Amino acid sequence: MGNVFVLDHPLIQHKLTYIRSKETGTKEFRELVDEVAMLMAFEITRNLPLQDKTIHTPVVEAQAKVLSGKKIGLIPILRAGLGMVDGVLKLIPAAKVGHVGLYRDPETFQPVEYYIKLPSDINERELIVIDPMLATGGSANDAIHSLKKRGAENIRLMCLIAAPEGVEMIKEEHPDVDIYLGALDEKLDEKGYIVPGLGDAGDRLFGTK
Numbered sequence: 733m734g735n736v737f738v739l740d741h742p743l744i745q746h747k748l749t750y751i752r753s754k755e756t757g758t759k760e761f762r763e764l765v766d767e768v769a770m771l772m773a774f775e776i777t778r779n780l781p782l783q784d785k786t787i788h789t790p791v792v793e794a795q796a797k798v799l800s801g802k803k804i805g806l807i808p809i810l811r812a813g814l815g816m817v818d819g820v821l822k823l824i825p826a827a828k829v830g831h832v833g834l835y836r837d838p839e840t841f842q843p844v845e846y847y848i849k850l851p852s853d854i855n856e857r858e859l860i861v862i863d864p865m866l867a868t869g870g871s872a873n874d875a876i877h878s879l880k881k882r883g884a885e886n887i888r889l890m891c892l893i894a895a896p897e898g899v900e901m902i903k904e905e906h907p908d909v910d911i912y913l914g915a916l917d918e919k920l921d922e923k924g925y926i927v928p929g930l931g932d933a934g935d936r937l938f939g940t941k
Protein backbone atom coordinates (compact mmCIF):
# COMPACT_ATOMS: atom_id res chain seq x y z
CA MET A 733 0.00 0.00 0.00
CA GLY A 734 1.29 3.51 -0.82
CA ASN A 735 2.49 5.62 2.07
CA VAL A 736 0.95 8.94 3.00
CA PHE A 737 3.36 11.56 4.36
CA VAL A 738 2.04 14.78 5.87
CA LEU A 739 4.99 17.18 5.74
CA ASP A 740 4.29 19.05 8.95
CA HIS A 741 7.46 21.15 9.00
CA PRO A 742 6.69 24.41 10.87
CA LEU A 743 7.61 26.58 7.86
CA ILE A 744 5.22 24.64 5.64
CA GLN A 745 2.43 24.84 8.22
CA HIS A 746 2.99 28.58 8.79
CA LYS A 747 2.87 29.41 5.09
CA LEU A 748 -0.15 27.15 4.53
CA THR A 749 -2.10 29.18 7.06
CA TYR A 750 -1.66 32.33 4.94
CA ILE A 751 -2.37 30.38 1.73
CA ARG A 752 -5.68 29.27 3.26
CA SER A 753 -6.73 32.74 4.43
CA LYS A 754 -9.23 34.49 2.15
CA GLU A 755 -7.49 37.80 2.99
CA THR A 756 -4.46 36.67 0.95
CA GLY A 757 -4.48 38.19 -2.55
CA THR A 758 -3.23 36.71 -5.83
CA LYS A 759 0.35 38.01 -5.66
CA GLU A 760 1.01 36.78 -2.13
CA PHE A 761 -0.90 33.53 -2.75
CA ARG A 762 1.35 32.74 -5.76
CA GLU A 763 4.51 33.55 -3.82
CA LEU A 764 3.48 31.40 -0.87
CA VAL A 765 2.50 28.42 -3.05
CA ASP A 766 5.89 28.68 -4.76
CA GLU A 767 7.69 28.72 -1.40
CA VAL A 768 5.74 25.80 0.05
CA ALA A 769 6.34 23.77 -3.11
CA MET A 770 10.07 24.33 -2.69
CA LEU A 771 9.97 23.32 0.98
CA MET A 772 7.96 20.21 0.14
CA ALA A 773 10.48 19.30 -2.58
CA PHE A 774 13.22 19.51 0.04
CA GLU A 775 11.42 16.86 2.10
CA ILE A 776 10.44 14.70 -0.88
CA THR A 777 14.02 14.50 -2.16
CA ARG A 778 15.31 13.33 1.22
CA ASN A 779 15.93 9.78 -0.09
CA LEU A 780 17.54 10.58 -3.44
CA PRO A 781 20.47 8.23 -4.01
CA LEU A 782 24.04 9.50 -3.63
CA GLN A 783 27.29 8.20 -5.05
CA ASP A 784 30.92 8.66 -4.04
CA LYS A 785 33.14 11.19 -5.74
CA THR A 786 36.80 11.88 -5.18
CA ILE A 787 37.57 15.59 -4.94
CA HIS A 788 40.47 17.76 -3.89
CA THR A 789 39.77 20.31 -1.21
CA PRO A 790 42.42 23.01 -0.77
CA VAL A 791 43.80 20.77 1.99
CA VAL A 792 43.63 17.09 0.92
CA GLU A 793 42.11 14.58 -1.45
CA ALA A 794 38.73 13.56 -0.02
CA GLN A 795 35.87 11.17 -0.66
CA ALA A 796 32.65 13.15 -0.97
CA LYS A 797 29.06 12.55 -2.13
CA VAL A 798 27.13 13.73 -5.18
CA LEU A 799 23.63 12.91 -6.41
CA SER A 800 23.73 9.75 -8.51
CA GLY A 801 21.82 11.41 -11.33
CA LYS A 802 18.43 9.74 -10.99
CA LYS A 803 16.20 11.08 -13.73
CA ILE A 804 13.20 13.01 -12.44
CA GLY A 805 10.05 14.22 -14.19
CA LEU A 806 7.59 16.74 -12.81
CA ILE A 807 4.01 16.38 -14.00
CA PRO A 808 1.82 19.34 -12.99
CA ILE A 809 -1.92 18.88 -13.47
CA LEU A 810 -3.13 22.02 -15.27
CA ARG A 811 -3.96 24.60 -14.34
CA ALA A 812 -3.36 24.81 -10.63
CA GLY A 813 -0.37 22.44 -10.60
CA LEU A 814 1.57 25.04 -12.59
CA GLY A 815 1.74 27.20 -9.48
CA MET A 816 4.01 24.65 -7.77
CA VAL A 817 6.41 23.80 -10.61
CA ASP A 818 8.92 26.64 -10.29
CA GLY A 819 9.27 26.05 -6.55
CA VAL A 820 10.18 22.39 -7.12
CA LEU A 821 12.50 23.27 -10.02
CA LYS A 822 14.50 25.54 -7.71
CA LEU A 823 15.70 22.38 -5.95
CA ILE A 824 15.63 19.96 -8.90
CA PRO A 825 16.59 22.24 -11.80
CA ALA A 826 17.41 19.44 -14.25
CA ALA A 827 14.00 17.77 -13.97
CA LYS A 828 11.97 17.49 -17.17
CA VAL A 829 8.40 18.74 -17.03
CA GLY A 830 5.36 17.05 -18.59
CA HIS A 831 1.85 18.50 -18.52
CA VAL A 832 -1.53 16.88 -18.01
CA GLY A 833 -4.49 19.20 -18.62
CA LEU A 834 -7.59 18.26 -16.62
CA TYR A 835 -10.53 20.08 -15.20
CA ARG A 836 -13.13 18.75 -12.86
CA ASP A 837 -16.69 19.00 -14.18
CA PRO A 838 -18.44 21.20 -11.60
CA GLU A 839 -21.69 19.15 -11.72
CA THR A 840 -20.43 15.57 -11.85
CA PHE A 841 -16.94 16.10 -10.29
CA GLN A 842 -15.62 13.84 -13.06
CA PRO A 843 -12.23 14.80 -14.54
CA VAL A 844 -12.14 15.91 -18.19
CA GLU A 845 -8.73 15.54 -19.87
CA TYR A 846 -7.93 18.18 -22.50
CA TYR A 847 -4.14 18.06 -22.93
CA ILE A 848 -1.17 15.80 -22.39
CA LYS A 849 2.48 16.29 -23.30
CA LEU A 850 5.15 14.19 -21.62
CA PRO A 851 8.91 13.60 -21.80
CA SER A 852 9.53 10.65 -24.16
CA ASP A 853 11.39 8.63 -21.50
CA ILE A 854 8.82 8.72 -18.67
CA ASN A 855 9.32 4.98 -18.13
CA GLU A 856 12.91 5.70 -16.97
CA ARG A 857 12.02 8.62 -14.72
CA GLU A 858 10.89 9.02 -11.18
CA LEU A 859 7.73 11.09 -11.74
CA ILE A 860 6.27 13.58 -9.28
CA VAL A 861 2.64 14.44 -10.08
CA ILE A 862 1.90 17.92 -8.76
CA ASP A 863 -1.46 19.44 -7.90
CA PRO A 864 -2.25 21.75 -4.97
CA MET A 865 -5.60 20.04 -4.30
CA LEU A 866 -6.57 16.37 -3.87
CA ALA A 867 -10.34 16.56 -3.31
CA THR A 868 -12.42 13.61 -4.57
CA GLY A 869 -9.18 12.29 -6.04
CA GLY A 870 -10.71 11.98 -9.52
CA SER A 871 -8.23 14.31 -11.25
CA ALA A 872 -5.05 12.85 -9.75
CA ASN A 873 -6.37 9.32 -10.28
CA ASP A 874 -7.05 10.04 -13.95
CA ALA A 875 -3.64 11.72 -14.43
CA ILE A 876 -1.83 8.76 -12.85
CA HIS A 877 -3.76 6.26 -15.01
CA SER A 878 -2.78 8.31 -18.10
CA LEU A 879 0.89 8.22 -17.09
CA LYS A 880 0.84 4.47 -16.40
CA LYS A 881 -0.91 3.82 -19.74
CA ARG A 882 2.05 5.56 -21.39
CA GLY A 883 4.67 3.50 -19.57
CA ALA A 884 5.33 5.31 -16.28
CA GLU A 885 6.40 2.94 -13.51
CA ASN A 886 7.62 5.12 -10.71
CA ILE A 887 5.17 7.79 -9.56
CA ARG A 888 4.70 9.95 -6.48
CA LEU A 889 1.96 12.48 -5.84
CA MET A 890 2.53 15.86 -4.18
CA CYS A 891 -0.35 18.10 -3.04
CA LEU A 892 -0.67 21.08 -0.72
CA ILE A 893 -3.99 19.99 0.78
CA ALA A 894 -5.99 16.76 0.57
CA ALA A 895 -9.36 15.47 1.71
CA PRO A 896 -9.60 11.95 3.17
CA GLU A 897 -11.78 10.90 0.20
CA GLY A 898 -9.02 11.75 -2.29
CA VAL A 899 -6.33 9.98 -0.29
CA GLU A 900 -8.50 6.85 -0.09
CA MET A 901 -9.11 6.86 -3.84
CA ILE A 902 -5.41 7.07 -4.67
CA LYS A 903 -4.51 4.42 -2.08
CA GLU A 904 -7.09 2.05 -3.58
CA GLU A 905 -6.42 2.71 -7.26
CA HIS A 906 -2.66 3.19 -7.04
CA PRO A 907 -1.21 1.34 -4.04
CA ASP A 908 2.26 1.81 -5.57
CA VAL A 909 2.07 5.63 -5.35
CA ASP A 910 3.39 7.45 -2.28
CA ILE A 911 1.47 10.64 -1.40
CA TYR A 912 3.13 13.76 0.04
CA LEU A 913 0.85 16.39 1.58
CA GLY A 914 1.20 19.74 3.28
CA ALA A 915 -2.03 19.02 5.18
CA LEU A 916 -4.76 16.39 5.40
CA ASP A 917 -8.02 18.27 5.94
CA GLU A 918 -11.34 17.23 7.43
CA LYS A 919 -13.77 16.55 4.59
CA LEU A 920 -15.39 17.68 1.34
CA ASP A 921 -18.45 19.95 1.24
CA GLU A 922 -21.48 19.34 -1.01
CA LYS A 923 -19.76 21.22 -3.89
CA GLY A 924 -16.70 19.01 -3.62
CA TYR A 925 -14.52 21.70 -2.01
CA ILE A 926 -12.04 20.70 0.64
CA VAL A 927 -12.99 21.85 4.18
CA PRO A 928 -11.39 23.98 5.56
CA GLY A 929 -9.23 23.99 2.39
CA LEU A 930 -8.25 27.14 0.54
CA GLY A 931 -11.07 27.53 -2.00
CA ASP A 932 -10.38 27.08 -5.72
CA ALA A 933 -6.62 26.87 -6.13
CA GLY A 934 -6.59 27.65 -9.87
CA ASP A 935 -8.81 30.70 -9.47
CA ARG A 936 -6.74 32.03 -6.58
CA LEU A 937 -3.46 31.50 -8.46
CA PHE A 938 -4.57 33.03 -11.73
CA GLY A 939 -7.13 35.60 -10.56
CA THR A 940 -10.12 34.02 -12.36
CA LYS A 941 -13.57 33.19 -10.98
Ligand SMILES: O=P(O)(O)OC[C@H]1O[C@H](OP(=O)(O)OP(=O)(O)O)[C@H](O)[C@@H]1O
Pocket residue numbers: 809810811812813834835836837841843863864865866867868869870871872898924932933934935
Ligand atom coordinates in the same frame (compact mmCIF):
# COMPACT_ATOMS: atom_id res chain seq x y z
O1 LIG B 1 -9.66 15.70 -6.57
P1 LIG B 1 -10.65 16.35 -7.50
O2 LIG B 1 -12.05 16.25 -6.97
O3 LIG B 1 -10.53 15.88 -8.91
O4 LIG B 1 -10.37 17.92 -7.47
C1 LIG B 1 -9.08 18.44 -7.53
C2 LIG B 1 -8.86 19.15 -8.84
O5 LIG B 1 -9.65 20.35 -8.90
C3 LIG B 1 -8.81 21.47 -9.17
O6 LIG B 1 -8.68 21.70 -10.54
P2 LIG B 1 -9.84 22.38 -11.40
O7 LIG B 1 -10.79 21.37 -11.93
O8 LIG B 1 -10.45 23.50 -10.61
O9 LIG B 1 -9.05 22.95 -12.64
P3 LIG B 1 -8.06 24.20 -12.69
O10 LIG B 1 -6.78 23.75 -12.08
O11 LIG B 1 -7.95 24.49 -14.14
O12 LIG B 1 -8.69 25.32 -11.92
C4 LIG B 1 -7.49 21.04 -8.55
O13 LIG B 1 -6.41 21.79 -9.00
C5 LIG B 1 -7.41 19.58 -8.91
O14 LIG B 1 -6.87 19.32 -10.19
Ligand SMILES: O=c1cc[nH]c(=O)[nH]1
Pocket residue numbers: 812865867924925926927929930931932933934
Ligand atom coordinates in the same frame (compact mmCIF):
# COMPACT_ATOMS: atom_id res chain seq x y z
O1 LIG C 1 -11.23 22.57 -2.56
C1 LIG C 1 -10.98 22.38 -3.76
C2 LIG C 1 -11.43 21.23 -4.45
C3 LIG C 1 -11.12 21.09 -5.75
N1 LIG C 1 -10.39 22.04 -6.38
C4 LIG C 1 -9.95 23.15 -5.74
O2 LIG C 1 -9.28 24.00 -6.33
N2 LIG C 1 -10.28 23.29 -4.44
Ligand SMILES: [Mg+2]
Pocket residue numbers: 812932933934935
Ligand atom coordinates in the same frame (compact mmCIF):
# COMPACT_ATOMS: atom_id res chain seq x y z
MG1 LIG D 1 -9.86 25.29 -10.43
